[in-house]
Amino acid sequence: MKELDKLYDPSQVEDKTYEFWLDKNYFHAEADSKKEPYTIVIPPPNITGQLHMGHAMDNTLQDILIRTKRMQGYCALWVPGTDHASIATEAKIVAKMKEDGVTKADIGRDGFLERAWDWKKQYGGRIIEQLKKLGSSCDWEREAFTMDDKCSEAVLEVFCKLYEKGLIYRGERIINWCPNCCTSISDAEVEYEEQDGHFWHIRYPYADGSGYIEVATTRPETMLGDTAVAVNPDDERYKDVVGKMLKLPLTDREIPIIADDYVEMDFGTGMVKITPAHDPNDFEVGLRHNLEIIKTLTDDAHMTADCGKYAGMDRYAARKAMLKDLEEGGYLVRTEDYKHNVGTCYRCGTTVEPMVSKQWFVKMEPLAKPAIEAVREQKVKFVPERFDKTYYHWMENIKDWCISRQLWWGHRIPAYYCADCGEVVVSKTAVHTCPKCGGAMRQDEDTLDTWFSSALWPFSTLGWPDENAQDFKYFFPTSTLVTGYDIIFFWVARMIFSSLEHTGEVPFDTVLIHGLVRDAQGRKMSKSLGNGIDPLEVIAEYGADALRFTLVTGSTPGNDTRYSEEKVKSSRNFANKLWNAARFVMMNLRDGMETGLPEELDLSDRWVLSSLNSVIKEVTENIENYDLGLAAQKVYDFIWDVYCDWYIEIAKLRLNSGDEKQADNARRVLVYVLSEALKLLHPFMPFITEEIYRALPGSGESIMVSDWPVYREELHFAQDEEGFTNLVALIKAIRAVRAEMGVHPAKKTRLFIETKHADDFNKGEAYLSKFAFANEITIGAAFEGDAAGNVQVVTDAARAFIPMMELVDKEKELARLNKELAGCEKDIAALSGKLNNPGFVAKAPVAVVEGERVKLAKAEDKKKKVLESIEALS
Ligand SMILES: [Zn+2]
Ligand SMILES: [Zn+2]
Numbered sequence: 024m025k026e027l028d029k030l031y032d033p034s035q036v037e038d039k040t041y042e043f044w045l046d047k048n049y050f051h052a053e054a055d056s057k058k059e060p061y062t063i064v065i066p067p068p069n070i071t072g073q074l075h076m077g078h079a080m081d082n083t084l085q086d087i088l089i090r091t092k093r094m095q096g097y098c099a100l101w102v103p104g105t106d107h108a109s110i111a112t113e114a115k116i117v118a119k120m121k122e123d124g125v126t127k128a129d130i131g132r133d134g135f136l137e138r139a140w141d142w143k144k145q146y147g148g149r150i151i152e153q154l155k156k157l158g159s160s161c162d163w164e165r166e167a168f169t170m171d172d173k174c175s176e177a178v179l180e181v182f183c184k185l186y187e188k189g190l191i192y193r194g195e196r197i198i199n200w201c202p203n204c205c206t207s208i209s210d211a212e213v214e215y216e217e218q219d220g221h222f223w224h225i226r227y228p229y230a231d232g233s234g235y236i237e238v239a240t241t242r243p244e245t246m247l248g249d250t251a252v253a254v255n256p257d258d259e260r261y262k263d264v265v266g267k268m269l270k271l272p273l274t275d276r277e278i279p280i281i282a283d284d285y286v287e288m289d290f291g292t293g294m295v296k297i298t299p300a301h302d303p304n305d306f307e308v309g310l311r312h313n314l315e316i317i318k319t320l321t322d323d324a325h326m327t328a329d330c331g332k333y334a335g336m337d338r339y340a341a342r343k344a345m346l347k348d349l350e351e352g353g354y355l356v357r358t359e360d361y362k363h364n365v366g367t368c369y370r371c372g373t374t375v376e377p378m379v380s381k382q383w384f385v386k387m388e389p390l391a392k393p394a395i396e397a398v399r400e401q402k403v404k405f406v407p408e409r410f411d412k413t414y415y416h417w418m419e420n421i422k423d424w425c426i427s428r429q430l431w432w433g434h435r436i437p438a439y440y441c442a443d444c445g446e447v448v449v450s451k452t453a454v455h456t457c458p459k460c461g462g463a464m465r466q467d468e469d470t471l472d473t474w475f476s477s478a479l480w481p482f483s484t485l486g487w488p489d490e491n492a493q494d495f496k497y498f499f500p501t502s503t504l505v506t507g508y509d510i511i512f513f514w515v516a517r518m519i520f521s522s523l524e525h526t527g528e529v530p531f532d533t534v535l536i537h538g539l540v541r542d543a544q545g546r547k548m549s550k551s552l553g554n555g556i557d558p559l560e561v562i563a564e565y566g567a568d569a570l571r572f573t574l575v576t577g578s579t580p581g582n583d584t585r586y587s588e589e590k591v592k593s594s595r596n597f598a599n600k601l602w603n604a605a606r607f608v609m610m611n612l613r614d615g616m617e618t619g620l621p622e623e624l625d626l627s628d629r630w631v632l633s634s635l636n637s638v639i640k641e642v643t644e645n646i647e648n649y650d651l652g653l654a655a656q657k658v659y660d661f662i663w664d665v666y667c668d669w670y671i672e673i674a675k676l677r678l679n680s681g682d683e684k685q686a687d688n689a690r691r692v693l694v695y696v697l698s699e700a701l702k703l704l705h706p707f708m709p710f711i712t713e714e715i716y717r718a719l720p721g722s723g724e725s726i727m728v729s730d731w732p733v734y735r736e737e738l739h740f741a742q743d744e745e746g747f748t749n750l751v752a753l754i755k756a757i758r759a760v761r762a763e764m765g766v767h768p769a770k771k772t773r774l775f776i777e778t779k780h781a782d783d784f785n786k787g788e789a790y791l792s793k794f795a796f797a798n799e800i801t802i803g804a805a806f807e808g809d810a811a812g813n814v815q816v817v818t819d820a821a822r823a824f825i826p827m828m829e830l831v832d833k834e835k836e837l838a839r840l841n842k843e844l845a846g847c848e849k850d851i852a853a854l855s856g857k858l859n860n861p862g863f864v865a866k867a868p869v870a871v872v873e874g875e876r877v878k879l880a881k882a883e884d885k886k887k888k889v890l891e892s893i894e895a896l897s
Contacts, residue, residue: 025718027609031602033566037710041155049093049727050160052100054497061097062501063089064481064531065161066514067169068154069108070147071115076540076548076586077507078150079157079558080578083571084537084651085505086159090706091646092502093160094731100498101160102484104167105147109433109473110204110370116142116432132431132468139432153559158567158709160727167484169476170434177483178434178476179451181525186449190386191426193438193447195316197303198380198425199366202324202338203373206429207382209472210422211513213366213375220363224356225349227252227296230268230277237356238296241363243349244342246271247330248319249278251297253308256282258293272354273345274331283308300379316379322429324376338376383427383436383469391418394520402529403519406649407581407866410508410536417512418520426472433470440465478517481530488525504531508538508581535649538583540574545585561591568708569594575707576659578652579867597659598711601704604667605715608693611678618721620695621688625677626786628692630747631670633740634661635696640734641870642703650868658703666700669751673790694719699732746783749820750790756816757795757823763839764814766827771798775813777806778821795823810895815840817888819881833896840893847886854879 028035044050054060063085068078085101093099116139117127127135151166167174185191198207223243228235238252249271254261261280268277285308286295299309300318309316318327326333326341333341349355366375395418397403398411405411427436439454440447443462448454454464476483485499486492500522506515515534522530542548548555561570572594578584624632638661645654670693677689698719705712705726716726723729753776761768774797776784784791784802791797806813806824813824814836828836854875857863864872 025609027602027606027715027718029606031599031711031714033568033598033710034563036714037156037158037562037567040710040713041158043713044160044725044727045163047725049725050101050162051164052098052162052498054493055098056497058096058098060498060502061089061092061099062102062498063100063503063505064102064484064501065104066504066506066510067104067106067167067477067480068150069111070105070143070150070168071108071111072105072150074150074153074157074558076556076558076574078154079570080537080540080574080584081505081507082154082157082159083574084535085503086157086571086709087575087651087706088503088505088535088646089160090709090727091731093727094702094705094729096730098497100162100165102165102167103151103154103159103161103163104165104480104484105150105169106473106477107143107168107170107433109428109430109470110206110208112139112142113430113432114204114370127431135431156559156562156567158571160709165484167480169473169480173486174476174479174483175434177479177488178471179437180488181475181479181521182437182471183449183451184525185385190389191383191449192386193381193383195379195381196384196423196425197301197306197377198382199375200322200378200380201368201371201373201375202320202322203371204368205322207380207425207427208368208370208375209425209474211417211474212369214369215364215366217362218365220361220365222359222361223346223349224359225272226354226356227269227272227278230270236264236269236280236294237292238294239291239359240296241361242301242342243345244326244333244338245298245301245319246296246345247274247326247333248298248300248317249296250299250309250314250317251278251281251312253281253283253286253295253297254293255286255288256284258286258288260293272352273348281308281312281314283311301377303377306379318379320376320378382425383438383467383471385424385426387421387423390520390524391421393523394418394516397519397523397529403531404533406533406535409866410511410534410581413508413511414516418516424472426475427467427469428472429468430470433473434476436467436469436471438467440467474513474517477514478521479525481518482522482526490526499526499530500528501531503533503535505535505537508536511536533649536581537578538581541583541585543585543587543589545583548586556586565591565595566598566710568598568710571709572597572655572659572707575651576655579871580649582866597663598708600667601662601711602715604662604671605697605718607671608690608697609718612690612694612720613687616687616690616720618691618694621691623688624692625685625688626743626747627670627673627790628688629740629743631665631692631696632738633744634665634748635699635732636734636738637744639699639703639732643731643734645868645870646706648868648870650870653868653871655707658700658707662700662704666696670696672794676789676793694721698722702726702729702732742783746780746786749778749780749783749818750787752818753784753816753821753823754791754794756818757825760814760816760825760839761796764835768796770827771796772825772827773797773799774801775806775808775824776800776802776821777804777824778802779804780820784821810892815892815895817843817885817892819885822888822892837893837896840889840896844886844889844893847882847889850882851879851886854882 089099089101199213201208220241222239222241224237224239226235226237252269264280265282267280271278285304297305297308299306299314299316317329319330320338321327324338326336328334333344368375398414437451438447438449441457441462441464444457444460446457446459457464481501482499486495518530522528539547542554546552546554558570569591573590638657642654642657674689674693677685701712701716713726716722778784781802788800791800812828813826814828816823857875
């Protein structure tokens, strides 16, 4: 018989096992018409990325789903890959070039791209190797990259198609400009933070010298771009001044007072300065009134040549200088402190400038509509459901998507311009000669927003735009998307509308949203706090299984979780407990023994098999409902409490009984239950389960490709399961009390069991005498002796009276019971607290809430019994 090593060392097992799986090609999936497909596409990590806890969580959840489905007989495909992450990668490369003393201008576009691809070659695969350490069972043969040929082809196709339909256009619009990254960024990439600022109230005199009006601004440096002041047309105060001219301070320009609905009468003075080049609302007003657009800021946030004496100054220096001049000129009325939300760049944190710019846009309204419908009709379901609100909110308020970026790393916009006649051609293939005038054409210098390609990920990776591609036909639409709540609009929403537009189908049916992994104190892990934990270090010390198990237990969809080393240690202890149990079982097996269940099952066999059966059913349902944390907890409880702590202990009686038939039966049940439990645990802890499984007699080549356990009606023994569970609970409680009182196991006692379930306890007499140290057992509906002479042990289903008061102190026993009472009350308070919290009841899975209700009822019942015991004693 194979023997397991004395100690389980993940570092000796995990890499070797992963190699074995790769050799066997188990991760690879081919379209198979005899099977049903189950597909997940990975949220492609950035090539600049290094595995962090968020990835570890995200990928553990995906791997659990894909491994379960694979075992359930689906043709399970997990498509891996990486994202070129245009802005993040370009920033890294530019930083590296700076060290070498070169700029983008020095080496030009081609030189830059050469460096970028080199960089990708060197570092781009790093995160993929790290994902392998975690045990991810991705189909690596299909590893994709958003800039590979396949994905780039899809990008070109989509751009040209949308352009032809008029859904992509080029125009002057207000965009968010990051002066540090020197590129436009989309609305979704702007992060708002509350900052202390000021409202500067400024006087604009009438050109005819008849007085002045007052406006207020938080960005005085933009006033040089003002081309009007607006009032609401219904504002009685200003009826007469509309059309009058104002003299714009610090300039020699005159600007008109105009009337526009956009102005709120009760905000400030009801007069608003209009700067079409630097504010999205003002831009719209400008379009309506045909106002001139004057840019006051350059791409790196300095004042433009139009700004007179301020030209060339940095935006904040100019602000200071202008305020000083306004004050000296008597234009500055007052300065008011003002807290306001300032848009900052999500990459670098620089304050973003709204500015007018000629960019490419996707027209969103026609695309958003069907995407909203698809979620309303539940064609795509969010888990938990509440995240559909985030989705609707964004989609219903969506503005056109600015997709051009002033970067070189990415998909270059396939638009070509004629320098001679201005003709614009959008084409999948390069255009050199102008179709109109024969002049030379030049391709647009800009690249596309990185999310433009990741929006196509679920189908571009499967062969689209070739709609006859076998993979696309078989694996698409995909099944589940697993991702964090922070990218619902960056990515999830864009995949949904892109997929509907280009394939006519939703990209996936379910979006499983997970929360953030926070540190032990609940803080976000961040570089600046230095509280980030490297998953690879955790894997090196405790094993990938322990990390995975830690991340999934206690997690519920959509909610943040806390990471602590204590939790990892307890997951590692669980792995060790399982290992030791398996080792014990294997040492007690016989060479050439039969496997499979024996014909004759004793009470403990029926109990363990029926419990296993229940766990199989529940865990399968939990996984089906995406309650992965709950599923993990149930497998843990079964293996630890039922199998290791009790069934093995009980089986020892038969193994050592000298009755070979009985011993053999016990061996067969031990192996059967262990093997099934390992399968249930496999998606959560793939490595240790494989190592043990392959050593068990009668097991197949690999647990990865074994069949997922199914509920078997013939192994359902409801009454034995419940009865034996009650018995075990009582034995546990008696043992705990005896241990607490220091009563030696050799000291046998009489035992009276008061219970409504006499049958169950009658059947378990042998176990009671062995494990509860009883020499004479009486079971009845009510205890009629003198309670005072007895120690009383209370469980949900029974109360045991043990005449050993002579061995203990009555006061001590009272104290113990009072402690027990306090424990019950604490449990009751905690459980009622939870159940009275509408947040918990609304957010937790129904099964969890129901479980807590049952616990509460049991705790209340137990409290009643303990109170009775205290009363009897005192
Ligand atoms: Zn930036
Ligand atoms: Zn031309």
